[in-house]
Amino acid sequence: MCRRMRSAMKFDIRWLVCATAALVACQSTPNSSADSSAVGEGFSKQVMEAGPAPISPADFPVSDRVNYQARPSRMIVFIGDGMGHAAVTAASYAQSEPLSMLSMPDVGFMTTHEHEFLTTDSAAGATAIATGHKTHFEGVSVRPGTTREQESEPEHQLSTLFGAAASAGRATGLIATSRITHATPAAFAAHRSNRGQYDDIALDYLRYKPAVMLGAGTRFFEERADKRDLFAEFEAEGYTVARSADEVRAASGGQGPLLGLMHRSDMPSASSGERAMSLEEMVKVAIEVLDRESPQGYVLMVEGSQIDWAGHDLDGPGVVSETLDMDRAVAHALGYARERTDTLVVVTADHETGGMSVLDPPYASRYMMLLGGEERAYRMTLPDDYDVSAHDEPLPPSVVHHPLPRVGRFGPVESADPRMTTSFGFMSVGSRAFWDGSRRYSASHTAVMVPIFAEGPAAAEVAAARDNAQLGATLQKLAAAPDDEAARQPGSAGPEPRPKNVILLVGDGLGLASLSAGLYSRGELATLSMEHRALMATHALDRLVNDSAGSATAIASGRRSRVGVVGMAPATAGGDLLPVRSALAEAALKGKRTGIVTTTSLTHATPAAFFAHRASRAQEAAIAGDFLTFGQRLGRSHGVDVAIGGGARYFRTSHLDALRAQEYAVSTELPERLAAGQPHLVVLADEGLPPAAERGADNPGAPTLEAMTERALDYLHQDEAGFLLVVEGGQIDWALHGLDRGEGLLAEIADFDAAVARALAFAESEGDTLVIATSDHDHTLSVLDNHYGYHSGHCGVMSACGGPFEGIALPVATEGLTNAQGFAATELQGEFGAPTMTLQYDWIxxxxxxxxxxxxxxxxxxxxxxASGPRAAELGRLRDQPQLGQWLTRWASGN
Ligand SMILES: [Zn+2]
Ligand SMILES: [Zn+2]
Known part of the structure; x- marks a missing residue:
């Protein structure tokens, strides 16, 4: 890669990529005694046995419960306020064990936009989940645009999940670690034009009468502007009112509904040690009360309220401790649900907060050095005249190193540095320096999609939601439906047949944020339409943050390896590198056809991991040699049946001659048709192909990834034995390394998605084909709009708020996008106008x-x-990248 960069210095972007690659690849000195020259020619079939056993199969016990296509009578919905995928990741690494929520079998990803803007607040976000409808910014389960005068009129109120449960004769419950009248719980049992009406929201609870409410906020019941004593009024309705943890515990053994508020305003943070009762214990008490009061079933909403608050404070450790606190409550609910057949558990979020990412210290330190060191970097995030000593609590640092205890096997077990770094988005951190100090500084929410985890009856249906209002509509339908015990019996359908063909598409660097950006710019992505989804860890043995070589090796072979290593892995932690057999090699040995398509060089890390074995990804000429010897190492007349990509500079004339001797048709343009009966090598560029914006379906010298994929499929599908085709959208990663915040990145994502669409169309017409689309690792991208953060002056660094940084406003698609009709609601958008999208990276x-x-x-x-197609459900259960390689290898070997 670096050699390639030196020759292409005229392109800024490539220089940037090289500079970054230098952080990982070029300076990487894998601690291996394996001489890479020993792994090339003469490499016998025997040497390439399946390779060492996986070192760290990372215990991911995903529940194997059957997901009945039926209706639950009990439903427990967890909302981690502000809990994005980075919070889930950071909390898992912090406890060195995957979160309990990751053991839930069905996973989804959903958009969180509100009625008129891209980035939601918690009230509009919770309204979508509670009612199945979008509402205006800060609205609580009322129709968009409802005023305070109108909010009490039934036609302005949206029917809620709790209303549906009540009409089906089921009880309801609310738990939060904030005031119980806060936006998220409020959306389930109140109708108000603005979330700030805490007193009014408490009144609405008197009307909804949830059977149990636990949390904080006594002041909204007894220190009210209207002087009413709501505690007395609830008691008159038969409630037990509990004001302390002991009273709550005592009441759980009693009878009748329970209102337990244990702090005056909000609960203290989970890490303070001053919380009257853990979220886990509140869930335990609530389930006891609900089971006692309503044997016919219930809906319980549990909010991990303060994940969001820690995110607003740029407090990574706080995000971790609040997420872990909620996950312990999730574990309790799952333990309860797994004893029964009637309970659906859902874990999701209302939005992401702060644009958080998980980095590792070597990266963060290098960037901080370039800013003059950690102390200086920290000062840069504070106002010039900010006096730390004059404030009660010092502002948290923008970049924090956390201990990363290794009590389990989950994490970089070979790394000597037991720390991780959480970082936040540029606008959120950079704007703090422009803060006028008039109130507490608060980072902004983002519009990145959030995960859904589901287990129990109808879990697959729930996890299929792609938008928060779709999730709300599904939950409401389930809550209103009568219990149908007969339908809960597991079906007798046998195992699905194995797919004949597998198409694996890897978007290099494609994370949930880039998918969100792609979706909002296009209105629809084929990738997101696929029927099964999973969330996977990507760490290497030696680093928390992987590179494309280490992660491609995991995907290709099922072996976790080290950063910079291609197709090799140690047999035990700290051991020497040994070559490992890829799923592509296994498929070829079993007589299947094989193909590789990439927009980068064929010798680049991701494609190389499928046919080469090198201790360093930088050995691209040697990797070209490995392409040449791939066939003979497998004991076959030739290697990969079809390879299309760049990298001509690494394929020497002698290589090409030797490949022609193996019957390869070698071309430098994409042929109209790849002739059957012989293998093909199509080398389209000296290095990588031009960026997506410069490629075209009809340009044989620089085709789209879709055209390359189509040509490979036309060729491969002629064989009865089936095939494995690996397709890499390699330049998404390059655009992200270049900190592209505009059309360049979006074009790469669209190019990759078109290839996914082509693969899905092939699977649709041919049948027997499993399509998998995934990524090797994420970047630090997140997605903002022109509203949230701007409305309350928390965008000081951006030019739109008078700061020095130019945000790039990108158009947002309304056509095709689910539940985005409100983006045209100009009367509610005020000075902000229709939403535009701004892309940002991590601050540092x-x-x-x-x-x-x-x-x-x-x-x-x-x-x-x-994943879509035969056995795709098995892929939806993967939580760790090497598990994908293990699945592919098993499939390829016919097991
Ligand atoms: Zn928030
Ligand atoms: Zn990269």
Whole structure:
């Protein structure tokens, strides 16, 4: 890669990529005694046995419960306020064990936009989940645009999940670690034009009468502007009112509904040790009360309220401790649900907060050095005249190193550095320096899609929601439906047949944020339409944040390896590198056809992991040699049946001659048709192909990824034995390294998605084909709009708020996008107008890029996987990248 960069210095973007690659690949010195020259020619079939056993199969016990296509009578819905995929990732690494929510079998990803803007607040976000409808910014389960005068009129109120449960004769319950009248719980049992009407919201609870309410906020019941004593009024309705943890515990053994509020305003933070009762215990009490009061079933909403608050404070450790606190409550609910057949558990979020990412210290330290060190970097995030000593609580640092205890096997077990770094988005951190100090500084929410985890009856239906209002509509339908015990019996359908063909598409660097950006710019992505989804960890053995070589090796072979290593892995942690057999090699050995298509060089890390074995990804000439010897190492007349990509500079004339001797048709343009009966090598460019914006379906010298994929499929599908085709959208990663915030990145994502669409169309017409779309690792991208953060002056660094940084406003698609009709609601948008999208990266990275020419790093955030076709459900259960390689290898070997 670096050689390639030196030859292409005229392109800024490529220089940036090289600068960044230098952080991982070029300077990487894998601690291996395996001489890479020993792994090339003469490499016998025997040497390429399946390779060492996986070192760290990372215990991911995903529940194997059957997901009955039926109706639950009990439903427990967890909302982690502000809990994005990075929070889930960071909390998992912090406890060195995957979160309990990751053990839930069905996973989805949903958009969170509100009625008229891209980035939601918690009230509009919770309204969508509670009612199945979007509402205006800060609206609580009322129709968009409802005023305070109108909010009490039934025609302005949206029917809620709790209303549906009540009409089906089921009880309801609310739990929060904030005031119980806060936006998220309120949306389930109140109708108000603005979330700030806490006193009014408490009155609405008197009308809805949830059988149990636990949390905080006594002041909204007994210190009210209207002087009413709501505690007395609830008691008159038969409630037990409990004001302390002991009273709540005592009441759980009693009878009748329970109102337990244990703090005056909000609960203290989970890490303070001052919380009267843990979320886990509140869930336990609530389930006891609900089971006692309503044997016919219930709906319980549980909010991990303060994940969001820690995100607003740029407090990574706080995000972690609040997420872990909620996950312990999830574990309790799952333990309860797994004893029964009638309970659906759902875990999701209302939105992401702060544009958080998980980095590892070596990256963060390098960037901080470029800003003059950690102390200086920290000062840069504070106002010039800010006096730390004059404030009660010092502002948290923008970049924090956390201990990363290794009590389990989950994490970079070979790394000597037991820490991780959480970082936040550029606008959120950079704007703090422009804060006028008039109130507490608060980072902004983002519009990145959030995960859904579901288990129990109808879990697959729930996890299929792609938008928060769709999730709300599904939950409401389930809550209103009568219990149907007969339908809960598991079906007798046998196992699905194995797919004949597998098409694996890897979007290099494609994370949930880039998918969100692609979706909002296009209105629809084929990738997101796929029927099964998973969220996977991507760490390497030696680093929390992986590179494309280490992660492609995991995807290709099922073996976790080290950063920079291609097709090799140690047999045990710390051991020497040994070559490992890829799923592509296994498929070829079993007589299947094989193909590789990429927009980068064929010798680049991701494609290389499928046919090469090198201790360093930088050995691209040697990797070209491995392509040449792939066939003979497998004991076959030739290697990969069809390979299309760049990298001509690494394929020497002698290589090409030797390949022709293996019957390869070698071409430098994409042929109209790849002739059957012989293997093909199509080398389209000296290095990588031009960027997506410069490629075209009808340009044989620089085709789209879709055209390349189509040509490969036309060729491969002629064989009865089936095939494995690997397709890499390699330049999404390059655009992200270049901190592209505009059309360049969006064009790469669209190019990749078109290839996914082509693969899905092939599977649709041919049958027997499994399509998998995933990513090797994430970056630090997140998505903002022109409203949230701007409305309350928390955008000081952006030019639109008078700051020095130019945000790029990108158009947002309304056509095709689910539940986006309100984007045209100009009367509610006021001065902001219709939503536009702004892309940002992590603060420290973008701040460095403003000063020196420097690209961005990968992140350790978990990445999404999508699968459609025979056995796709098995892929939806993967939580760790090597598990994908193990699945592919098993499939290829016919097991
Ligand atoms: Zn918030
Ligand atoms: Zn990269």
């Amino acid at each position: 990275v973008q701040e460095v890029a403003r000063r020196v020419q420097m690209g961005g790093p990968h992140s350790g955030n978990m990445v999404p996987l999508f």
